[in-house]
Amino acid sequence: MRLSQLLLPTEREPPADAEALSHKLMVRAGLIRQMGAGLWSWLPAGWRTHERIVAIVRAEMERVGAQEVLMPVLQPADPWRRTGRYDSVGAELFRLSDRRQADLVLAMTHEEAMTFHVAQVVRSYRELPFVLYQFQTKERDEPRPRAGVLRTREFVMKDAYSFDRDREGLERSYAAQRDAYDAIFDRCGLRWYRVESDVGMMGGFGAHEYMAPCPAGEDEVALAPGYAANVEVASAQPRPVDLPGPLPDGPALVDTPGHTTVEEVSRALGVPPGGLIKAYPVVTEGRGLVMVCLRGDHRVNDVKLTHALGETFRPAHEHEIADRLGPPGFIGPAGANVPVLLDEAVGDGGYVCGANQPDRHLRGVEPGRDFPFSRGDLRRVDAGDTVDGHPITIEPCIEVGQIFKLGTRYSDPLGATYLDEAGREQAIWMGSYGIGPARIAAAAVEQHADEQGIAWPRAIAPYDVEVIGLGRPGSREREAAERLYHQVRAAGLTALLDDRDAGPGEKFADAELLGCPLRLTVGKRSLEAGAAEAQARRGLADLEPVPLEGAEEAVRARWDALP
């Protein structure tokens, strides 16, 4: 492609409202443009990157035998009603009606559509297993789109669905997809982690997320050697805390006038925050008021607490606390007439907790002796906690893919069944597997950029090589660059020729912004040496020059040696 012909609107300055690096650079480099909140258009160079990612994903799907299909985004509401998601998903699902007032939805994912068809088509165990996949637009009315294409209301997703006769089959399909996903993210040149994750609204009984670490990430991942988990579900050994023993004669009242926070009580009594038990009263539909208790230096993890309770919860209102327990700020488990759910990190010893009376706490409180409780893993892990003796770190990450073991969550309500050898009707076991190519592109930019611009991984750059001809149009340098451009393509690489009538500074700056992995420059200097200068975009490292005679082999060699 000739740059003079390419619609590549580069900008010297980032959009005023851009915050994330990938947002700034992808707009500046002319890859994407915004049309509305969370609504983005891909311009030619950006779309090339998107489609290169798609090609990698497609190749790995085909390799594991998945079959490509395409299903509508606009769908009847009925299957969504049957799975219960029409009501459970909430405002994130776009709902609309047609001219006959029939209810429709814009699909945010395609479990309903895929299962609907499989339920109609599959009759026998002989037809199983198989995997279907598509690249299709998803529509989600996100409460807060942000950061360019990192979180949008409309985006293309590769979504795959496996259909097996039983749990063992699902495990095999899941493992195959997991291996394919590992290969995809490696091939795309990302740094990534596969982490344990929550199943969220998808239902099912097991899931992993693929996380690409970068500063603009919205998720947090807890990492230790051999361990990686979304902070939502991560568990680790807490940092130990020095505790006095429990008081032998039972808890003792201490005055703590006006001290309602962990920090104030800790300072006033000379006890480390971890020596306190902090109470977090919540209300659930099933069991009413529950007092959730953690070590004073720990925080509640809402996802883990929801799992421990087995139902959703809300924080108790102040008046509920005052009516049932005591003055907010001074409540505690000892003597409280509500069930106590105690975090596992609260070990043996004598703790300080609220006394359920104004301006008083209790010292020397021992769980079990001084209050009954049930246990749960409720806390959010902190950096410095340990897994197998290794301290964890917490890194922000972009979620670039997620795989779920769905089981029969969708096949049951939609009637996706088969007849087994004995003629018995059985539910099909499903898995679902999603990847966002746009997020892969944004994550790659986040991970591989510098002051100058983007430094694409080799596999997903808009073009492999950018050829720059210096000098005036019609000069010998330009003619040599033109010949080199053809040789690069003859070498099997994609190439962009900067044939614009522009100064060298502008050409170099734009090349560095766009970030093609290899740059070849023909100027007066290099022409005299019969060669083109070669530079790797990563680190702007100078490489062996490429001789203009028989350039193909040398270009290929430089390319293969790139990181």
Place this chain on the structure above:
RNA sequence: CGGGGCGUAGCGCAGCCUGGUAGCGCGUCUGCUUUGGGAGCAGAAGGUCGUCGGUUCGAAUCCGGCCGCCCCGACCA
């Protein structure tokens, strides 16, 4: 949903407080010069000041409604 901010030329911004000819830089167009790090000179085009209403002799500027966009949090397959 709570909090904060912003809408003036393609991009980045000033002007608003204190009402009176709509500006700057970059970019764009034409011509000449220049061609190894975002060039120089000369000329030119380009704006319903988000929108609707109010106040006023007069509104980008003051007041009100609405719309849009961004950030933080909540939320989120």
